[in-house]
Amino acid sequence: LATAPVGSPSHNVDGFVREFLHELNTNQGVTLSASSLNDQYLALASTVKNYLMARWLETGLKTRAAKVKTVGYLSAEYLLGRQLDNALLASDLADIAEKGLELCGIDLADLRVQEVEPGLGNGGLGRLAACFIDSLATMDVPSIGYGIRYEYGIFRQTFVDGRQVEQPDTWLALGAPWEFPHPESAVQVHFGGHTERYADDGGQERTRWVPSWNVLAVPYNYMVPGYLNGRVNTLRLWSAQATKAFDLQIFNSGDYAQAVRAQTFAENISKVLYPEDSTPQGKELRLQQQYFFVAASLRDFIDHELEPGFDLHRLPERITFQLNDTHPVIAVPELMRILIDEHGFDWDEAWEVTRQCFDYTCHTLLPEALEVWPTELLGRLLPRHLEIIFQINDQFLSLVRQTYPGDEMLARRMSMISEHPERGVRMAFLATVAASRVNGVAELHSQLLRDKVLPDFSSLWPEKFTNVTNGVTPRRFVRLSNPLLSELITDTIGAGWLTDLERLKELEPYADDPQFRERFAAVKAANKHRLTDLLRARDGIDLPDGHLLDVMVKRLHEYKRQSLKLLHIVSLYEQVISGKISAADLTPRTVVFGAKAAPGYRMAKDTIHLINKVAAKVNAAPELEERLKIAFPANYNVTLAETLIPAADLSEQISLAGMEASGTGNMKFALNGALTIGTDDGANVEIRRLVGDKHFFLFGMDEPAVSALGAKGYNPGSCYEANPQLKATLDLILSGHFSDGDRHLFDSVVYNLLNQDRFMALADFQAYVDTQAKVEERYADQEAWTRSTILNVARTGYFSSDRSMRDYLQRIWHTSPML
Numbered sequence: 001l002a003t004a005p006v007g008s009p010s011h012n013v014d015g016f017v018r019e020f021l022h023e024l025n026t027n028q029g030v031t032l033s034a035s036s037l038n039d040q041y042l043a044l045a046s047t048v049k050n051y052l053m054a055r056w057l058e059t060g061l062k063t064r065a066a067k068v069k070t071v072g073y074l075s076a077e078y079l080l081g082r083q084l085d086n087a088l089l090a091s092d093l094a095d096i097a098e099k100g101l102e103l104c105g106i107d108l109a110d111l112r113v114q115e116v117e118p119g120l121g122n123g124g125l126g127r128l129a130a131c132f133i134d135s136l137a138t139m140d141v142p143s144i145g146y147g148i149r150y151e152y153g154i155f156r157q158t159f160v161d162g163r164q165v166e167q168p169d170t171w172l173a174l175g176a177p178w179e180f181p182h183p184e185s186a187v188q189v190h191f192g193g194h195t196e197r198y199a200d201d202g203g204q205e206r207t208r209w210v211p212s213w214n215v216l217a218v219p220y221n222y223m224v225p226g227y228l229n230g231r232v233n234t235l236r237l238w239s240a241q242a243t244k245a246f247d248l249q250i251f252n253s254g255d256y257a258q259a260v261r262a263q264t265f266a267e268n269i270s271k272v273l274y275p276e277d278s279t280p281q282g283k284e285l286r287l288q289q290q291y292f293f294v295a296a297s298l299r300d301f302i303d304h305e306l307e308p309g310f311d312l313h314r315l316p317e318r319i320t321f322q323l324n325d326t327h328p329v330i331a332v333p334e335l336m337r338i339l340i341d342e343h344g345f346d347w348d349e350a351w352e353v354t355r356q357c358f359d360y361t362c363h364t365l366l367p368e369a370l371e372v373w374p375t376e377l378l379g380r381l382l383p384r385h386l387e388i389i390f391q392i393n394d395q396f397l398s399l400v401r402q403t404y405p406g407d408e409m410l411a412r413r414m415s416m417i418s419e420h421p422e423r424g425v426r427m428a429f430l431a432t433v434a435a436s437r438v439n440g441v442a443e444l445h446s447q448l449l450r451d452k453v454l455p456d457f458s459s460l461w462p463e464k465f466t467n468v469t470n471g472v473t474p475r476r477f478v479r480l481s482n483p484l485l486s487e488l489i490t491d492t493i494g495a496g497w498l499t500d501l502e503r504l505k506e507l508e509p510y511a512d513d514p515q516f517r518e519r520f521a522a523v524k525a526a527n528k529h530r531l532t533d534l535l536r537a538r539d540g541i542d543l544p545d546g547h548l549l550d551v552m553v554k555r556l557h558e559y560k561r562q563s564l565k566l567l568h569i570v571s572l573y574e575q576v577i578s579g580k581i582s583a584a585d586l587t588p589r590t591v592v593f594g595a596k597a598a599p600g601y602r603m604a605k606d607t608i609h610l611i612n613k614v615a616a617k618v619n620a621a622p623e624l625e626e627r628l629k630i631a632f633p634a635n636y637n638v639t640l641a642e643t644l645i646p647a648a649d650l651s652e653q654i655s656l657a658g659m660e661a662s663g664t665g666n667m668k669f670a671l672n673g674a675l676t677i678g679t680d681d682g683a684n685v686e687i688r689r690l691v692g693d694k695h696f697f698l699f700g701m702d703e704p705a706v707s708a709l710g711a712k713g714y715n716p717g718s719c720y721e722a723n724p725q726l727k728a729t730l731d732l733i734l735s736g737h738f739s740d741g742d743r744h745l746f747d748s749v750v751y752n753l754l755n756q757d758r759f760m761a762l763a764d765f766q767a768y769v770d771t772q773a774k775v776e777e778r779y780a781d782q783e784a785w786t787r788s789t790i791l792n793v794a795r796t797g798y799f800s801s802d803r804s805m806r807d808y809l810q811r812i813w814h815t816s817p818m819l
C-alpha cells in the first residue's frame with residue numbers, strides 16, 4: 001500500500017461524471033446547479049489530474065528505482081500554453097469528458113476558455129522549452145524541467161490609440177489547478193555576505209561562504225504527461241518565500257512597513273518575468289532570479305532525487321543539465337561550490353564532475369543579447385561564485401596559453417572576464433568552457449556560432465560544437481490546434497504520425513489527388529472561419545471572407561523586420577491611392593500581425609503604433625474596395641497562435657539573413673499548410689531544402705551577401721533614392737498621411753530606416769515586393785497553391801520536437817528513453 005499508487009477513476013463516461021461531481025462538491029464545495037463556470041473548470045482540471053495521477057506516481061517510482069540518467073532542463077522560461085486540452089489528449093479523455101459534461105448540461109468549450117495560459121516566457125526560447133519537455137515525456141525519457149513560478153508572467157498587451165500598453169498578467173487570480181505546491185520540500189537559497197578561509201580538521205585550507213541573507217524556494221510541481229504512454233514527467237517551478245515571515249518585534253514597535261519589508265524583498269525574486277527577449281537589462285533582481293532557481297534545482301536534485309549517500313563523483317551517470325541559453329549558467333560555479341565547499345572535493349575532482357554535467361544551447365546571434373554580469377554585482381550577490389569563476393577562467397586561460405603560446409591577444413579575447421566598459425563575466429564564454437557540448441538551434445545558426453560568435457572556442461574545441469535544429473510538438477501545434485487537418489491526415493495515412501511525424505511523407509502522393517486537395521482546402525477554409533469567429537469575439541475585428549491570410553506573428557524586433565512587411569502594405573496602398581494600380585489588381589489579402597514589444601524597447605513600440613495607425617487608414621480606405629486589410633489582435637500568445645496558425649495561407653519569415661537563430665513559428669505554419677515567404681535565415685534554410693524551392697517563396701540577401709554589404713558599407717538612403725516606389729512609400733508615411741497630418745509622429749521609425757537601417761529592410765525591399773507578386777500569381781491558381789501546401793505538410797515532419805530530442809539524446813546527452 002505504502003508505495004503502490006491508488007488506481008485511476010474508471011476510464012468511461014460514468015466514471016468520469018462521478019469523479020467530476022465529486023471534485024465539484026468536495027474541491028469546489030458547490031453543487032452542480034450552484035456551480036460557476038470557473039468552479040466547473042477547476043473541478044474538470046482536478047478530475048483530469050486524478051486520471052493522470054497514478055501514471056505520475058508510477059513514473060516517479062519507476063524512474064527512481066531504475067537509477068537511470070535523468071535529463072535536467074534548466075530554463076528561466078516556459079511558455080506552456082493552456083493545459084486542459086493537452087491533458088485530455090494525453091489521457092485520452094477528450095471524448096469521455098465531452099459526453100460526461102454534456103450529461104451534466106455543460107459544454108466543454110465553455111470550460112476551455114476559462115483557463116488562463118501560464119505566460120511564463122517571452123517567446124521562442126520559452127516555447128521551445130515547453131515543446132521539449134512534452135517530447136521528452138512522450139518519448140519516455142526520464143527528465144525534470146526546472147524553472148521559476150513567476151507570480152506575474154509576460155504582460156498582457158492592450159492597445160490605447162494604437163499604442164502598446166502593458167497590463168500585469170494576473171494568471172493566478174482564478175486559481176491554478178495544474179500545480180502541486182510542496183512547501184515541505186522547500187530549500188533555502190543564500191545570497192550576499194563574504195567568503196572566508198579556514199583549515200579543515202585535516203589541516204587542509206578550505207573556503208566557506210558566509211551569506212548575509214536567504215530565501216526559501218518552494219517547489220510547485222506540474223504534470224508533463226506523455227502522449228498515450230504511461231509516462232508523466234515533472235516540471236518543477238520554484239517560488240520565492242521569505243524564510244522569516246514578517247518580523248513581529250518590529251511590527252509591535254509600530255514600524256509595520258519595516259516589519260514586512262524583508263518578506264516582500266524575498267518574495268520579489270519570483271514576482272515577475274523580465275519581458276525582454278533580446279537585450280538584458282543587467283538588473284540585480286534578474287541575477288537573483290537566475291541563481292535562485294538554479295541553486296534550488298541543484299539542491300533539490302542532489303538531496304531529493306538521488307539516493308542518500310550517493311557518491312557525487314558518479315553524478316554524470318545520473319544527470320545531465322541542459323542550459324537553455326546562458327540564463328542558468330550560474331549553475332556551473334554553484335555545482336563546483338557544492339562539491340568543493342560542502343562535499344570536500346578538491347578542485348580537479350569537482351571540475352571533472354561539473355564539466356560532464358552541463359551542456360549549453362545558444363539561442364541568439366545578437367551580440368547585445370549575450371549576457372555579461374558586472375563583477376561588482378556578482379561579487380556582492382554571490383562572492384563565492386565569483387571566486388570560482390575567476391578560478392575556472394585562470395585554469396582555462398592557462399590551457400589557452402599552453403595551446404597558443406605567446407598569443408596574449410587571443411588569451412585576452414577568450415577570457416571570461418571582459419574589462420570594458422566595466423569588468424564583467426561573459427556568461428556565454430563560461431557556458432562554452434564548462435559545457436561538454438555547445439549547440440546552436442539551426443544549421444546556419446550553429447555554423448555562424450562556430451565562425452562568428454565563438455570562433456576562437458570552436459577552433460580550440462571543434463568537437464565540442466554541434467547543431468540540433470529546433471522542433472515543435474505536433475500534439476499541441478497540429479493535433480490540438482488543427483483537429484480537422486489531423487482527422488484528414490489520420491483518415492489518409494493512419495494515426496502513427498503523431499509520435500512519428502516524418503510519416504507525414506506518406507501524404508505526398510495525395511498532393512496530386514484532386515479529391516484530397518478539395519478536402520485539404522476545405523480544412524483551411526473551416527480554420528479561417530474559426531479564426532474569423534474568434535477575432536470578432538476577442539478583438540471586435542472582422543476578417544473579410546475569401547482573403548489570402550498573410551500572417552506575421554512573433555515578438556516585435558527590428559531584426560525580424562515587421563517594418564518590411566509594413567512597407568509592402570503601404571506600397572500597395574500608395575499605388576492604389578495614387579492611381580498607379582487599381583484595387584482590382586490586388587489579390588484580396590488580409591495581413592494579420594501579432595507581436596509584443598519589450599516595454600523598454602522604444603523603436604519596437606513605435607513600430608507597433610505605426611502598424612496600428614496604418615491599419616486604421618487602410619481598413620477605412622474606400623479606394624481599396626475591401627481588397628487589402630490589416631488585423632492586429634492584441635496580446636499575441638500561445639492560445640491565439642493555436643487558432644491563428646491553422647488559418648494562415650502565407651507565413652512571414654522575413655528576418656535579415658544571419659539574425660534569426662532558428663524560428664519555430666516557421667515550422668508551425670508549414671506543418672499547418674501555409675506557404676512561407678522568407679529569407680535564407682535560421683531554420684528557413686532547412687524548411688526550403690525539405691519542401692523544395694517550388695513550394696517556398698525565397699527572397700533577399702543570404703547571410704554572406706549581408707556580411708558583404710555590411711563590410712562594403714551600407715547606405716540605406718541610396719536605396720530610397722534609387723527606388724521611386726520605395727521613396728513614394730516612405731514619403732507617404734513622412735507626409736503625416738497615417739498620423740492625422742502630424743508629419744513627425746513616426747520620424748523615429750522612418751529616419752531610423754533611412755539613416756541606419758541596421759537590419760537592411762530597404763536593401764531587401766524590392767526583392768520582397770517582387771516575391772509577394774509571385775505569391776499573388778501562385779495564389780490565383782488555387783489547385784497549384786493547395787498542392788504546394790500539402791507538400792509543405794508532407795515534407796516538414798522533420799521539424800517535430802521529438803526529432804530534436806532524438807538528436808540531443810544521441811549527440812549531446814548520451815542517454816536513451818526508458819522503454
Ligand SMILES: CCc1ccc([C@H](C)CC(=O)N[C@@H]2O[C@H](CO)[C@@H](O)[C@H](O)[C@H]2O)cc1
Binds near residue numbers: 126276364
Ligand atoms: C536576457 C534577455 C534575453 C532573454 C531571452 C533571450 C532569448 C534567447 C531570445 C529567444 O527567445 N531566442 C529565440 O529562441 C528560439 C528558440 O531557439 C529561436 O527559434 C529564435 O530564432 C530565437 O530568436 C535572449 C536574451
